[in-house]
Amino acid sequence: MRGRDLVAGERLSSVFVPEVVHTMGSEQTQTVLAAHGLTKEYAPGRAAIAEVTLRFGRGDFVAVIGPSGAGKSTLLRCLNLLIRPTRGRVELLDRDITESSGGRLREVRGQVGMVFQGFNLVRRLSVLENVLAGRLRFARGPVRRFAGVLRLFPRSEREIAFACLEKVGIAEQAFKRADQLSGGQQQRVAIARVLAQEPRVILADEPIASLDPESARGVMRTLRAIHDTKGIPVIVNLHQVDVAREFGSRIVGMNAGRVCVDAAVDRVTAEDVERVYTRGASGTGEPRGDSAEPRLVSTGGAGGADGTGGKTEAVQRVAMAGGGRS
Ligand SMILES: Nc1ncnc2c1ncn2[C@@H]1O[C@H](COP(=O)(O)OP(=O)(O)OP(=O)(O)O)[C@@H](O)[C@H]1O
Ligand SMILES: [Mg+2]
16 A cells, blocks of 8 residues: 555544644643643552653653653653652643543543553554554454454554554565564554554653664654654653754653753753752652662764763763753
């Protein structure tokens, strides 16, 4: 099936229009997803995230950085209600969704798309079938229950799935089994599946952590292009500060469960980055046994630094990586 065969059809237009939305002023800043005083205690009195308040608008491509255990995954999982916050609330399009359950919870999970480090594809199914899984939330009645099992997706749905694969650049792989693809290709399938959900916001938890640098950049470019053309917020947990600087429009730094940096990418200084990766920098939270050092910066920017005496080598590498958007 060729791309030009796919441009007609009502459902298709619902996926790809509004596309190239050059949103103006207030629309850009309109809050799509918000956390208010979000706190998660896996064990009583030990907050994995504490009092996190953040707003995400359509203009945001947010890179969340922070040392291992800072609470990045916990934040994303609370935002799409994979786990319930202990206190605080989550709002989607100005509606409090914190207590959603049943059909409303499924609807929320559909609107808040999630991409994981491990792709979470059904390995023995085809690429196309994996993407069609993203369409199940639009099915009704028995189709909803059996379409996935019996592979009963109407042509219009298959066209949408194809279009999503084209969007991430791997439509030609549609009939391969998912486990025959490379890691980078599998992550693109996962992104196509999220696109097929027609989400209002996309969350990605270390989507490039298991990819080689070239595939990683390809996946980041894909996420950024989706953000730019569809005008939806994308929030990505990352360990690579240089990648965060290159692709993000905004950086949120977490340390010991608290937000300690939140700024437009070109306003984030080397000192800010150092603070994010300094143990106990937030002045709160439990002391952690594991290292606060970041994983290595993936590309570029590393090297000796002047005027950074007293810092660990890893912190120097991170602090000096990038220096503004290229
Ligand atoms: N299911 C869980 N049960 C208990 N404690 C947990 C659970 N998940 C995470 N934690 C704890 O919550 C804190 C935050 O963990 P989280 O996974 O959110 O950090 P992270 O910033 O995503 O780390 P990483 O960069 O290693 O992925 C850590 O102290 C972690 O040990
Ligand atoms: Mg994590």
